[in-house]
Amino acid sequence: xxxxxxxxxxxxxxxxxxxxxxxxxxxxxxxxxxxxxxxxxxxxxxxxxxxxxxxxxxxxxxxxxxxxxxxxxxxxxxxxxxxxxxxxxxxxxxxxxxxxxxxxxxxxxxxxxxxxxxxxxxxxxxxxxxxxxxxxxxxxxxxxxxxxxxxxxxxxxxxxxxxxxxxxxxxxxxxxxxxxxxxxxxxxxxxxxxxxxxxxxxxxxxxxxxxxxxxxxxxxxxxxxxxxxxxxxxxxxxxxxxxxxxxxxxxxxxxxxxxxxxxxxxxxxxxxxxxxxxxxxxxxxxxxxxxxxxxxxxxxxxxxxxxxxxxxxxxxxxxxxxxxxxxx
Numbered sequence: 255x256x257x258x259x260x261x262x263x264x265x266x267x268x269x270x271x272x273x274x275x276x277x278x279x280x281x282x283x284x285x286x287x288x289x290x291x292x293x294x295x296x297x298x299x300x301x302x303x304x305x306x307x308x309x310x311x312x313x314x315x316x317x318x319x320x321x322x323x324x325x326x327x328x329x330x331x332x333x334x335x336x337x338x339x340x341x342x343x344x345x346x347x348x349x350x351x352x353x354x355x356x357x358x359x360x361x362x363x364x365x366x367x368x369x370x371x372x373x374x375x376x377x378x379x380x381x382x383x384x385x386x387x388x389x390x391x392x393x394x395x396x397x398x399x400x401x402x403x404x405x406x407x408x409x410x411x412x413x414x415x416x417x418x419x420x421x422x423x424x425x426x427x428x429x430x431x432x433x434x435x436x437x438x439x440x441x442x443x444x445x446x447x448x449x450x451x452x453x454x455x456x457x458x459x460x461x462x463x464x465x466x467x468x469x470x471x472x473x474x475x476x477x478x479x480x481x482x483x484x485x486x487x488x489x490x491x492x493x494x495x496x497x498x499x500x501x502x503x504x505x506x507x508x509x510x511x512x513x514x515x516x517x518x519x520x521x522x523x524x525x526x527x528x529x530x531x532x533x534x535x536x537x538x539x540x541x542x543x544x545x546x547x548x549x550x551x552x553x554x555x556x557x558x559x560x561x562x563x564x565x566x567x568x569x570x571x572x573x574x575x576x577x578x579x580x581x582x
Contacts, residue, residue, distance in 0.1 A: 297469020319474025345471030505551020
């Protein structure tokens with residue numbers, strides 16, 4: 255009974271935080287951006303946290319989602335639903351190609367291949383100025399209505415992104431806790447053993463890569479609508495590095511860790527850049543210290559302490575002839 259009460263209290267706290275977030279941040283636009291990158295980091299955690307694959311090419315799918323959404327809205331159909339469908343479909347196709355050519359490699363070789371693909375797509379976007387705008391980016395992405403919801407309002411856009419974020423969390427939670435997710439965890443622990451009992455490890459890793467790309471492209475499409483603009487940086491290695499930092503800082507393999515890590519990094523970027531010139535140096539120092547001291551991530555450590563102090567009910571120590579008192 256008490257456990258159910260605690261779960262209900264935790265749920266109410268999370269709901270209250272998400273509902274009040276746009277009203278406690280400096281701008282509502284910042285709150286929306288925090289949720290967008292939380293979706294990005296959530297999908298990335300499926301790949302690195304549960305499958306054990308470190309990719310430095312996820313800016314490819316974030317950028318494809320952003321550019322495709324913007325191009326569809328401006329030049330084809332002014333429908334956000336259609337634009338997001340086309341963007342995610344194109345990203346899934348691109349992710350299959352990238353995975354097919356890189357997934358059979360392991361370790362640093364896989365990382366370097368994804369990095370090379372990221373650079374390749376960046377230069378395609380940089381040079382294809384007629385389609386992407388090149389170095390100037392793609393301008394004029396409209397905020398069309400999504401059914402009865404007018405997304406021109408910052409508040410309405412935030413709650414729309416919040417709805418997409420909650421659906422993404424439910425989907426990711428269902429994936430990692432399904433039989434498919436348990437196979438991914440087995441691949442991370444020991445791929446050779448999983449292969450020896452009959453699993454097609456290449457196919458499972460490819461699907462995990464595509465699932466992660468789906469979340470990245472969805473976040474990219476929302477980012478294009480949020481910003482009314484798609485910069486060439488969405489395809490850059492810096493964006494790939496940002497999501498890696500978000501996931502590692504928050505705590506991989508937990509789902510909630512990368513989400514909170516992404517929200518924290520986006521907030522710190524906005525806060526530090528308005529007060530300090532060399533804010534990148536401070537953010538990098540925080541990341542280095544956290545990796546050296548709490549390698550499992552900041553938030554799993556914090557929540558572990560809270561659970562130890564408050565959540566878990568301490569069992570009374572039993573004494574007597576059957577239960578001798580434990581020495582201190």
